[in-house]
Amino acid sequence: MSATTAIVTRGAAPRNRRRRTVGDWIVLAIVAITALVVLFPFLVILINSFKSPQDYATGGPLQLPTGLYFDGIAAFWQRVDFPQKLWNSFFISGTVAVLAVVVSVLNAFAIGIGRVRGRVPLILVFLLANMLPQEVLLYPLYTLFRAVGLYDNVWAVIITFVVIQSAFGTYLLASVFGTFPKEILEAASLDGAGRWRALWQVIVPVSRPTLGVLMVFFFIWTWNEFLIPLTFLIGNANQTVPVAISVLQGDRLMDVTTTSASALLGLIPTLVFFLIFQRTLARGITAGAVK
Template sequence: MLVIAILMLFPFWLALSNAFKPSAEYIQTGPLSVPSTLDFTALIQFWQGVNFNQKLLNSVIISGSVALIAAAISLLSAYAIGVGRIKGRVWILAIFMLAFTIPQEALVYPLFILTRDAGLYDTQLGVIIILSVLQSAFGTYMLSSVLGSFPVEVLEAARIDGASRMQILLRIVLPLTRPTLAVLVTFFFIWTWNDFFLPLVLLPSAANQTVSVSLGALSGQYTSDPTALAAASLAGILPAFIFFILFQRTLMRGVNLGAVK
């Protein structure tokens, strides 16, 4: 486990050490050496050159919106499938399972045509709607398996007491599935933050681009600045890393409770 942890942290160490390393020292000593002095030039140039404040705000808005909307869609869909016991439940779950296995490359052209005809091309709203629907397929599949084993006696007792379907959802199902929803929100946020292909195609203007797209613009076929790329990678990794650290306990508690249920 220690060896695996070191291997996983090694790219983060490379980005951290080379982000503050002068370009001349990088050429002389290579990427594995520890910087003798801290140089913030590459980080400042990247931050100002790509207007990283705007890119960071765009990623936060898109990732946060997708995480919440996809979790809400997943809960409503899974409630109908797992608790409502609609007809063809197994086939519907199979369709959802197939949906989140389709690669984005196979969907990008019809999604491009759809957003263009709907007037949502090059808008954050278009990307939010598309990613929310795509990621809710996994959330629906995951929550349906949890709600499929939901105690029927609890639901019948609530119906006898006169609770409506919405009251059962909000007062009984939602509190018990909140740990699983927290796991989904965390996953959806990180997945959307790291998503590169769809934002690259659907958000061509610089004002709407995300952090991942701005990182890809730094490396070309014939030109590359290793220290600037390391600084950009560090700036792109840190927000998602901080988000994961803040919600780590919630994530682990949700996984454990979901496994017990």
């Protein structure tokens, strides 16, 4: 009797699922429309990357291709030596992401936890440095790199972007480290940990989600940079993917379909990188929200 009663009670238990209201459907529709607007340029590039010039001239940019056309991708791949450009972009972006995070951590530790004198003015200096337009930096950096022999060298771009990205990273992490619980640092000090050990064995592991988000953003931001690599990497062997695309377009050596293919090849690596590290972004945002 008790078992039967339990089954009936379980079957008759009210559901806690909330019904969707009109407001929920409106929000869902707005999100769907926004997603379509964001994805529309990518879809246009994808369609035209596999379309022949004849199909484009006949049906325009929005019509589906009558057949798959790979000559545009092959032409761009061969003209710019795409594997070399892809490696240059990966090397520059990855090196900048790692070094900028390390420099940001060291600066933020000194400012946020070390409590150096003039903490607030220093943070403002880093904020202002991050707000400077890149055009202002071109001539001084050009003169400097020509003097030290780094012009047309990938390390000129790496050094420049490490400084630029770490300015933002320092501003962000100084605020995060400034709220770090003092009890944890005191406990580490009682265990015999010095400042260096406390930084790398206590603070960095706790802040790993935030550092992961910074590294992903630094990589994507550096990958998409155009002006500074265009100015300092004039040799074909040192150019990045965005620079290679613009140089070919300036030479008028590509039709519309080849241009779309080049844009697709330049977009895919960052998209793959973002999809691989999307969990890192989600954990970092969630950790920040919970804190």
